[in-house]
Amino acid sequence: MSRAALDEFRDAVAAHEATASVVEAAGLRAELEGIVDGLAVGAPLPFDGVSLEGLPVSLDPTPAELEAAEYGVTGAKLGLADYGTVAVRADPAGTEPVSLFCDTHVAVVAASTVEERVDAAFDTLAADARTDRPSVVLATGPSATADMGELVYGVHGPSNVHVVVLSDR
């Protein structure tokens, strides 16, 4: 993706009450160590040469850990530049629960999969639906409600979202 699109993505993430950082794959470990400051669970990241092994992140967590953890680290299938959205897959490794139950969701996305146009992202999603029939959640910012009379972040889902973009993936 272009520099401009990356900036657009970061701006859109910020506009939706989330935060973003951009690192090279080699710097991810240090980046996550800086972010994760408490009990954390994770799902394996689907990027070449990148792993959560060795970090204080419980992979293949138990339900009790899911309930107790403050941070959930997952990969994202793609991003939407216009909206600051990440696509989270509901896969057997537990990406969906890890992204949903903790107060802070840390989503890692490869820069090459951040789509500048919604149409392009949909071409991918629609093609996948035809073949693998996956389940995907387009997640944008924290969970929110205005049902209690004012806008509140953090309802049934996370109240904080941080997106880490891998600039060389």
Place this chain on the structure above:
Amino acid sequence: MSAESRDAKAARIRRLLETEGDAVAENTKGFNAGRYETVADLEDYEGLKDAAREIKEDAIERLPELVERVTAAVEENGGRVYVAEDAADANRYVREVVESKGAETVVKSKSMTSEELDVNEALEAVGVRPVETDLGEWVLQVADEAPSHLVAPAIHRSRGAIADLFEETFDPDEPLGTAEELTRFAREKLWEDVRTADVGMTGANFVAAESGTLMLVTSEGNARKCALVPDTHVAVAGIEKLVPSVAEFRPFVELLARSGTGQDITSYVSMLTPPVDSPTIDFEDAADVPLSEQAGEREFHLVLVDNGRWAMREDPQLRETLYCVRCSACANSCANFQHVGGHAFGGDTYTGGIATGWESGIGGEGAAADFNDLCTGCSRCVNACPVRIDIPWINTVVRDRLNRGHDPDAFDHLVDGLTPDEEPAGLDPQKRLFGNFETLARLGSATAPLSNWIASAGPVRALLERVAGVDRRRDLPSFERESLVDWFQARGGPSVDRDDAAREAVLYPDVYTNYALTDRGKAAVRALEALDVRVLVPDVPGSGRAPLSQGMIATAESKAHEVRDRLRPHLAAGRDLVVIEPSDLAMFEREYERLLPHEDYETLAANSYEAFEYVYGLLANGADPNALESGDDRPVDYHAHCQQRTQGLEGHTVSVLSDLGFDVTTSDVECCGMAGSFGYKREYYDLSMDVGSDLREQFDDDALVAASGTSCVEQLGDLLSRPAVHPIELIAPR
């Protein structure tokens, strides 16, 4: 309707205005403003709407095939599809699934379809506890109330009212005050139910037939949890939610949230193909077992609900309702809804303008009888609807059917088959009076000023109020003895020579301009003649707007034919048609499409112009603005007519007035609240004035007041202490 039931209805509306009006107004106006803002960011909003419309049209056309395809796809995925004939059938199926799981608790995410089915009652009847996990729905469940809005079901309750409810019901340890505290309290309480529930229920915004994928548009995260935590997932959706494939979700991802709550996107757009691949999660009995070793098995049921929808599909007038994506734009953009909310403007389940279509499709027209009149046909929802449904037309058709009092369950009485001038004998006297306003105006003018004295006399007003429900707090139109057409003939017809004329135009003598507000008609003649237009004012009957607004479609249709016949020679001679009253112009350009043969409609629509649209065009083509009155920097408060704005014709008036030197302030309310005859009706007077109060606040100064619509002029006259005129009266040479 009897005088007593009018009074009862008025009292009920007054009570809702007092108790729920403020909360509803704040929320819906916020959503509506957000819609304007967020759709403006789209590169091609109109193109997305076209795509959305096309997808829904195609899907409803192919519905039988899509039902077959989704059944095969879901079965291939390992789930089951059940097509339920009606609510009882759907509830029976859901109950059987729930009982087969031995479930005690069912957690639900927000689903209007499940509200339609009354699934909760059906589950409670067999000892199962349904728990609504959407915070708004949960408030309603605790309070035992019906939704007042399609998307934000509890908007009628303020934060304070919710806090009081929770205090009363739960007596919490810590007092609950802020939205933050209320949300946290609800989340913690609901999580206890989610983590232990045996069955999760969701709705679906769309269902892709090809892959069995559900699209769920949410923000709280509860729908994700309901689909994920319990091993068994039951989704209920109307059959109209089917689209061919995930590719067809695309325009709705960008349109739905913008159209509804004015957000560019909601927090979560889930595209789930259940049973999902996520591991099962047993928080109770396997809390220390890693996800990879969780032993549960996922089960999925898709309940597709008919409940009247197949019949709607076969009904050419109600079919469009099935394109509805329940975004709530029609409610949020509706001035009446903004003020009174869905507890008045809605039926058992559905609320807002489109509710008439849904409720009569599901429960027969009678189910829409109580609230159908709250649609005034102002048409502000028409451009707001992301699938371009003609919501005012659906309301008109159902009103017509209600007038006729047919068997509410039968849909075989289509308007096409009606004979003109055969409005039913049992037609409500109020509707008959307003629908036949033209006859009244003709008689009133012929006998003026006597008719005006009689009409304003106390006993007559009392009688009118009792028999026809005309509120006596309103001034009645005052008729002129000399109609505009008579005046024009008396002065000798056209005054611009054909050879000197830049153009030739027929000024349409609408009923109000012809018999009551003749000044604006004469001003229009002067203004156009000053710009070298050869003006004719022939005798042409009313457009049919008045009867149409009362649901008298056959009468409106016969009017349309008369108007066409009368105007045909003029249009054939190349004359333009200039229209002062925006609601009549909207008839020619919108509704006549349904009332006239297509070619006749096209000719008429193509040659019709709103008065200022026409003046704007003349000036743009070189006419001399100095021939018109100068504004001399005088301030003007200008309110464009609702239908005029729907047709994109507000800007012409503002532009011409500004160019002539007027200092123009425009209103930003959707409608003045009068809306033709609506504000005259006794049962709606308070609502009409409440809607108008927005306009009063905006025009709280001493500027000149101008409005393009007759009823807006009257409403402004009642709201402000200074008179309102048509803007043409400001620019016409004296």
